[in-house]
Amino acid sequence: MDNNLVRCKRVTKEDYEKVMAIFPPSEIYNGGDYLPDEFHMLIDMPNNEMYAAVIGDKYVGFGLFTTVDDGKSVINRAGRVSKEYAGKGINRIMIKWMDKGGPLYRPEVLWHKTTVIRTHTPLLQLIIKGKYNKTLEQDFRYYETHKRTLQMKYNVIKNENQSLKAEYIDVNLLGQVLTSTVHQQYLFPEDEIVVAMVPYMASKSNAPLIISKRTTVVVSDLNCPQRTLLSISNFHQAPFGTVFNFNVYGCLSENIKEHLILHFAKFLCRPMSKYILLRGILSKGTSWKFLDSAVEEFDLKRTESYGTGLVSVRRRITSKL
Structure with missing residues (x-):
C-alpha cells in the first residue's frame, strides 16, 4: 500500500454512516458489535477521539482512542479496516501516523495500552517479542x-x-x-x-x-x-x-x-x-x-x-x- 494514497482525519458525528460502512457490524464479534449503538455517546466524551483512514473519499479504516490515567495513557480502543483493504497495512499506517505526533500523542502521554480478546494472535506475538507487557x-x-x-x-x-x-x-x-x-x-x-x-x-x-x-x-x-x-x-x-x-x-x-x-x-x-x-x-x-x-x-x-x-x-x- 502506497502511504501517500492514505490520509488520516478526525472523525465527526457527521461521519457516522461512512464509519459504519467500513465493515459490516453484523460480522464483528459474531454480531455483538457495540460501535453502531455507542458511536454518538463515545464521540461526545471528552477523553475519546476517533480517526479514519481515507483513500479518495472512501473511509477504509477506523480507530477509536481513549485517554485515561490523568492523561498518561492512551488506549487503542477499537479499530476496523474494510475488507477491500484488509492485509494492506491500513492499521499500521494509522498507528504509525499516531506515533509520529498524531493528536493523541501529546507530551504527557507515557503509555500506549490496549485490551483484546485472549486469542488475538497478532498481539500475542507482540507480547512474546517483548513489544508489549501483559498487565491484566x-x-x-x-x-x-x-x-x-x-x-x-x-x-x-x-x-x-x-x-x-x-x-x-x-x-x-x-x-x-x-x-x-x-x-x-x-x-x-x-x-x-x-x-x-x-x-x-x-x-x-x-x-x-x-x-x-x-x-x-x-x-x-x-x-x-x-x-x-x-x-x-x-x-x-x-x-x-x-x-x-x-x-x-x-x-x-x-x-x-x-x-x-x-x-x-x-x-x-x-x-x-x-x-x-x-x-x-x-x-x-x-x-x-x-x-x-x-x-x-x-x-x-x-x-x-x-x-x-x-x-x-x-x-x-x-x-x-
Missing part, C-alpha cells in the same frame, strides 16, 4: 435469556429479597474505593480495572471516565475488605440483540445475587431487544460457582459467544516528535 487477564462466560423471561424472574426474586446489603455507589465513592489502600489487594491487585474493554489504573481521576450514562456500580461488604465485592455493568444494542456486560471484582460469594438484583433494576428500565446476552467477566482463575448459581435463578442459560477472555497490555512510548 480476565475470563468470560456467557449466558442468554429473553427480556420477558428476565423481567418475570426479576419481579419474583426482587419481591422475595426486599432487604439488600448490596448498594449502589456514585462516582465519588467509586473514586474512594479505587484508591483505598486497604481494598486494593483484594479488588485490584494489579492496580488496574477493566470496564467496557478499557484498562484503567485504579485511581480517583479515572472514576468519572468509568461511569457513563449506561454504567451501574454496586458494592457490598465495603467495611470488610476481604469480603468486599464490586460489580460494574454496562450494555449496548448489537445487531443480534442486547449485550449486558457484568464485571466483578473482589470476593465472589452468594452476595452476587443481590448485585444482580440491583443491576437488573436499572437495566430493565431501558429500551432493549428481546434477546439478551449477559457476559460475565471475572479475574482469571476465579471460580464461576456463585455467578452460575445466581444467574440460573434468573433463568439465564449458558451459551457460547465471542471469546473466552481478554488480555490487557501496554508499551511505553519512547520517542515523539
